[in-house]
Amino acid sequence: MRIKSSQFLVEEAQKKIQTLNPNEVKELLEKKEITLIDVRDIRELWKEGTIENSKHIPRGMLEFWLDPESTYYQANKIQNIKKMVLFCALGWRSALATKSLVEMGFKNVAHVNGGFDALKKSGLKVITKEKK
Secondary structure (H helix, E strand, C coil): CCCHHHHHHHHHHHHHCCEEEEEHHHHHHHCCCCEEECCCCCHHHHHHHHEECCCEEEHHHHHCCCCCCCCCCCHHHCCCCCCCEEEEECCCCHHHHHHHHHHHHHCCCCEEECHHHHHHHHHCCECCCCCC
């Protein structure tokens, strides 16, 4: 049996979604036009921190937390958001996550090329994420 590779899935997703570079993200954040959504695992946030003022929605719960018909729905996660911009470590999980949200019907959603690593290098402030 031959399967599609994860890299193939990411490349296919990137053809169907909006991708922003870190400088575009920085500019949009300064204008308060976007909300960054960190889809990495909580252990990654504890270890490496996250971008200041970003919201954390783990990749495994994304569709469930944002679906009003789901028992896991968390309306507070997306209230007053103009545009969601997702990021992960390098931009692969966030590409797949963004494609999934587009398929759900979300319009104002994009992801960051290069992920958290690229955002850090662009000079965005990284904060520590405390264990609760």
